[in-house]
Amino acid sequence: MKNFTQFKWFVLFVVFSASAQQEKGIFGSNNWLNNWTEFKPSKAEYNETTQILYGKIDRNTTLYKKDAYLLQGPVYVVNNAVLTIEAGTVIRGDFDTNGTLVITKGSKIMAEGKETDPIVFTSNKASRKAGDWGGIVILGDAPINKFGGNSTVNFDLDPTQTIYGGSNAQSDSGILRFVRIEFAGKKVKGYKDFNALSIAGVGSKTVIDNVMCSFSAKDAFEILGGNTIMNKMVSLRANGSDFKFTQGAQSKLDNSIAIRHSYFSTSSRSRCIEVASYEKKEEADFSKALTSVVATNVTMINTSEQLSADLASGLVKEAVFVNINASLAIKKSVISGFNPAIILDDEISLDEKSFKMLKFEEIFFNNCKGNIFVENSTNNEDLEDYYGNLAFFNVHENQQNDNMFIDIYNKSNNPDFRIKLGHITASK
Structure with missing residues (x-):
């Protein structure tokens, strides 16, 4: 902390236009959550299984909407095969055998749903709950920062x-577009818990949007290394973190939302965004890129x-956690209802180097019990002074959700999480 008092950073105040001020949080001229999302998935009705997938898929294969498929045990797409999934197709993960879909390195998934006809991965149980099945694992050959340049997922x-x-930072593992993944993240004794979607070493030519x-039951999206671009992601009530980045991930996350509830932000320290450069420091190769999001x-x-x-x-915890040696820039975003909004690892030194790695600009902090803190510290005056500079255009409010957002408690299963400021929709 003492280094901070010696550090002076002069920036010019920029006067933002009124329209720019509205563009915080998810935006769009229309509510892009309409049609393809499902906020009450336990009540959704899907067709019964007609086909079973198991073992290895070693040749180009297409799944069709007219059938409903069961993932029986782990299903591996291998041998550089392409798995194509038609819009509207339903795939169920088997509870008893821990159904999981694994796209191995060199293979591709082409899951291109439509706004009015999304592809759905869900549980095969009659009464569906978090952790019923494994999830989706996509593996690529983009860089990671572990020694040796490769690894295996510990599921x-x-x-x-x-x-x-x-x-190959630009490698292509396929397309995920207008896809829902429900009730995944199964816990397996002796192994790392599954996530809904695990993306490991995936390159920038892979298309990931509207997922x-x-x-x-664990993380919604876990990104292990690679170079990913994700747009219009939605995480709804994950027990783990919503977006977790590690192993040197070089990632962009745009126009996306993490929806939590106090009872899902418990002592397990689940966060909306968690950024780390490694899981075990001794396994990290510091000659390679650190995580940057x-x-x-x-x-x-x-x-x-x-x-x-x-x-x-004490039910509410932080929204964002940044570990040492990781870079995070959050811009034009909304953090509403956390305690506090952002926590920095207590090993991070508050100096010029760190502030180049940690950028928080044009953020709407709402109803947060504190904004930016260092872990295990109750004094955040230096951080408040720095990020409170007018040049960053961070805003602090205490508005109720129904006053701040257009319609988040919509009873017809069509919520709208765009913000309203002065009755102006946050739209581009």
């Missing part, structure tokens, strides 16, 4: 089929209607 899977990492992960127009919201009571009882 309950065949390690010979789960190798990822390489040197919704709902009620994952740019999150723009992201909404992070606690939807509890008893927020004051939840804050007082």
Whole structure:
């Protein structure tokens, strides 16, 4: 902290236009959550299974909307095969055998749904709950920062089929567009818990947009290394973190939302965004890139209607956590209803180098019990002074959710999480 008082950084004040001020959090001339999302997935009705997928898919294969498929055990797409999934197709993960879909390095998934006809991955149980099945794992040959340049995911899977990492930052693992992943993240004793969507060593030519992960028992989206561009991601009530980045991930997250509730932000320290450069320092190769994430127009919201009571009882935790040696820039975003908004690892020195790695600009901090803190410290005056500079255009408010957002408690299953300021929709 003492280095901070010696550090002077002079910036010019920029007068933002009124329209720019409105563009915080998710935006669009229309509510892009309409049609393809599902906010009550436990009540959604899907066709019964007609086809079973199991073992290895070693040749180009297409799944059709007319059928409903069951992932029985781990299903591996291997041998550089392409798995194409028709819009509107339903794939169920088997509870008893921990159904999981693994796209191995060199293979591709072409899951291109439509706004009015999304592709759905869900549980095969009659009463669906978080952690019913494994999830989706996509492996590529983009760089990671572990020694040796490759690794395997530590799930309950065949390690010979789960190798990822390489040197092709622009590698192409396919397309995920208008896809929902529901009730995944199964816990397996002796192994790392599954996530809804695990993206490991995936390159920048992979298309990932309009993907919704709902009620994952672990993380919704975990990004392990690689170079990813993700747009219009939705995480709904994950038990783990909504977006977790590590192993040197070079990632952009745009126009996306993490929707939490106080009872899903418990002592497990689940966060909307968690950024780290490694899981174990001794495994990290510091000659390679550290994790760097740019999150723009992201909404992070606690939807509890008893927020004051939840804050007082200690149910609410931070929205964002940044570990040492990782870079995070959050811009034009909304953080609403957390305690506090952002926490920095206590090993981070508040100096010029760190502030170049940690950029928080044009953020709407709403109903947060504190904004930016260092871990294990109750004094954030230096951080408040720095990020409170008018040049960063950060705003602090205490508005109720129904006053701040257009229609988040919509009873017809069509919520609108765009913000309203002066009755002006946050739109481009």
